[in-house]
Amino acid sequence: MAASSPLALLLYLTAVCLVTNTSWAWVRTSACNLEITGTYEDYEYVQEGDIMIGGVLTVNSFIVPFKYPWDSYxxxxxxxxxxxxxxQFVDFHxxxxxxNNDPLLLPNLTLGYHISDSCGDPRKAVRSVLQILSGTREPVPNYSCVGKRNIAGFIGDxxxxxxxxxxQILTLYGYSQISYGATDTxxxxxxxxxxxxxxLQSDHGHYFSLSKLLKAFGGNWVGIIxxxxxxxxxxxxxxxxxLSIDGICVEFTIKISDNMDDISAVGNIRHHLPYKNIIQKSTTNVVxxxxxxxxGVIGKLIxxxxxxxxxxxxxxxxxxxxxxxxxYSLEIFSxxxxxxxxxAYSVDSREITHYLESFRPSTYPEDKLLEDIWxxxxxxxxxxxxxNYLYANLxxxxxxxxxxxxxxxxxRHFDSKLYSPSVALAVDMMSHAIHAMHISLAERPPENRKQMYKYQLQEYxxxxxxxxxxxxxxxxxxxGELVTWYMxxxxxxxxNNQISVNYLGTFQPRDPLDDKSMIRSHQIIWISNKSQIPSAQCSASxxxxxxxxxxxxxxxxxxxxxxxxxxxISNATDSENCYKCPDMEWPNEKRDQCILxxxxxxxxxxxEISMLFGSVSLFLSVLTVLIMGIFLKYRDTPIVRANNRSLSFLLLVSIKLSFLSVFLFLGRPVDITCMLRIITFGITFSIAVSSLLAKTIMVCVAFKATKPGSSWRKWLGVKLSNSVVLFCSSIQIIICMTWLAISPPFQELDIHTSPGTIIIQCNEGSAIGFYSVIGYMGxxxxxxxVLAFLARSLPDSFNEAKYITFSMLLFCSVWITMIPAYLSTKGKNTVCxxxxxxxxxxxxxLACIFLPKCYIILITPETNKKFYLTGKTCGYVK
Structure with missing residues (x-):
């Protein structure tokens, strides 16, 4: 096959063609005479039918000027x-x-055609259209010598x-036209x-799809030729x-002229050397x-x-x-x-295969295009x-x-893997439109249908x-565009210098290409023979x-x-901005998603600290119960009786409840536990301190009552101590109830103090209420x-005043130092x-008040006698 050798001359012929194309499509011979440029061969194909379809197709690549030796025309x-x-010409046929063979399409009617080769030249295309319209060898504008010809529309170019x-011409005459390759917007x-x-789609659709395709492959840095x-x-x-809309930048743009006169000249190479350096130094791998x-352009790109x-x-x-x-340059397109x-038109059938194999000069001896191809x-x-002489020299x-x-x-290339039967589809679509129009106009008189076909085909x-x-x-x-998916x-x-085609997938140009599963990128074979997508980015993603x-x-x-x-966080590649997480969430380590x-x-x-506090609280609670049991067992001994048994038991119960109130501070805070925390401890500890206060008062009253005729004797007894405890505790209860009524404590979520952490804590509600409870206990x-300190040296073997003094000193020291620590900590540290x-x-x-007594009761029981009590006390006891 000699397909490769003619390519060497194709460049030369194109140069001749481009020079010729600068001439005007009409040759003016005189001021009043306008003639259309003639041709050596028109390449016309006519098959008459009831309804005709005109076709202007490109088979020959271009036109060169020609003159017979015997004239100058x-x-x-x-x-x-x-x-x-x-x-495409064969597909039209x-x-x-x-x-015509479809019994359901245009029954009782035959489609005919009048096809002409435009040869890729506007002058020849205009001549072909006028020839089809006029029906003559030489085109005559606004005239048709074939009066009965019913041309419905045109296919091309x-x-x-x-x-x-x-x-432009067909619009003036009202003929519908379906192009199979023009993309001008x-x-x-x-x-x-x-x-x-x-x-097909226009350049808008094609370049929209191309941009989306590049974006799907992750490219944003390209060059353009x-x-x-x-x-x-x-x-x-x-x-x-x-490209700009999709965030793709252009590193360089090079414009190549298709003028081929100086393609091999030294000056041309020097002219393009700077452009070559631009491409060579570019960082993008996509052009x-x-x-x-x-x-001509490809010739320069060599x-x-x-x-x-x-x-x-x-x-x-x-x-x-x-x-x-x-x-022409396989290396460039390697x-x-x-x-x-x-x-949408299928050509994969035995019928079309048999039809194509019948096309040969021996079968169609009058086919000029087929003759030229051979x-x-x-x-x-x-x-x-x-x-023969002309083409041998040409x-x-x-x-x-x-x-x-x-x-x-x-x-070669008659049937390629990338072939798209767009002409066959155009004919098929026009045939179906004519069929629909024919059914609609069937009731019209035959003489009126001809004009109706021409003007109404557009509507159908x-x-x-x-x-x-x-x-x-x-x-x-x-x-007027046909939008389908792309391969x-x-x-x-x-x-072996053959181009192999590898299909990767499909996509719809109007659909987002975020789902890359439509494109099988792993099947791509790049220059490096690897499936990895080449870099098309100015910066790494x-x-x-x-x-x-x-x-x-x-x-x-x-x-x-x-x-x-x-x-x-930013949860997308190449994010321009970061976004704050919701209040209840926080970025993970990679800062690519928000987590709770x-x-x-x-x-x-x-x-562990919770377990420690819980264990200590339980231990002390059990210890308090044991001490209570000891006091209950030895309730009739002098040391228990001398210290007001009822107040001692009330004090032990209060201390035990204080220990157990610790569990209200452990675990996830809720509104009810927040309300019970300080209030429970405040009331129970106020009862305990009130009991100690009552004990101290009773010691002082007992000492005053030792004098003969003292009026303090009437205050001796349980009424005074009970009244002191009840009165002092009631004030604390009133403070707590007022606090709960006005502004009670509640659960609070602190999302600002510690980044990434929600501090679940109790808000006091009213700071005045909180400090009133603490202040009253203080x-x-x-x-x-004060009273215990004053009564510490009274003459009594079982005088508790000195122990109460130490316990209150410890209490005041602890709670005074607790206040600044409480204010300077947050969350669980505050609770601790x-x-x-x-x-x-x-x-x-517990230690200051009861351990000395337990020591006497358990370790030195001999001192827990009335003898020791009466031997060392004042005369009022006797």
């Missing part, structure tokens, strides 16, 4: 037919034949350059082009806009190709082969179908990432001697006779909604828990990472201390201070 010569483009002038304007439709023309400028503006990527081969080239769907461009719009790719002679090949039996499917194309043979539901959007692919150059810090005078994609502040704050209180099970203790004060003060009372 310049003509357009279409050259370089491409197999992948001819495949197949789709028409399939529609491939490029925006040829489609726009076609759409201006064609989506329904005011200017109300009859225009297309089986575009064509230096109007098309390149427009696409660059659209692309950079979508996007946009604009009109022609052979200079960049060594640096581009180390990059990942991202290409749009418009370049995917141009296999001849990729073939590793590309692209996507192609899925065609001439170019198999070097076969045609039936026209002049054409392509610089030696032609020979062929049998014409080879299959077209054997030609807008309403079109059906399911294709492939099972996909298709319909046009409001802007993502990765191409790699194999050692800031992991969750970090935030981006912009660099000075740098693009937004270039930044440093800083850890979130205390109390803040730990609760801080004096727990029963999780703190007042009782002070009075008891309170428990320590309670245990210490209560244990002081």
């Amino acid at each position: 310049s003509r357009m010569l279409c050259v370089w037919p491409l197999p992948e483009y001819y495949r 197949f789709a028409i034949e399939k529609s 491939l490029s925006s350059e040829t489609t726009v002038p076609i759409a 201006s064609l989506s304007d329904r005011v200017t082009f109300p009859y225009f439709f297309r089986t 575009t064509s230096d023309d109007i098309s390149g400028e427009k696409e660059l503006q659209i692309l950079t806009n979508y 996007i190709l946009c604009g009109k990527i022609s052979l 200079i960049y082969t060594d640096v581009l081969s180390e990059k990942i080239l991202v290409v749009s769907p418009t370049l995917t179908s141009k296999n001849h461009i990729i073939d 590793n590309i990432l692209g996507f192609v719009q899925h065609s 001439l170019l790719y198999h070097l076969c002679l045609s039936k026209q001697q002049h054409k 392509y610089k090949y030696e032609l020979h006779n062929c049998t014409g039996q080879k299959r077209i499917t054997d030609i 194309l807008n309403k079109l909604h059906y399911k294709t043979t492939g099972g996909t539901t298709v319909s046009f959007e409001k802007n 993502i692919y990765n191409c790699i150059l194999e050692p 800031c992991l969750p828990g970090l935030r981006k810090v912009p660099r000075i005078r740098a693009q937004p994609c270039c930044y440093d990472c800083a850890q979130c502040s205390e109390g803040d 704050k730990s609760e801080d209180f004096l727990s029963y099970s999780n703190h 007042l009782l203790a002070a009075v008891s201390f 201070v309170e428990i320590f004060a309670i245990l210490t003060s209560s244990a002081g009372l």
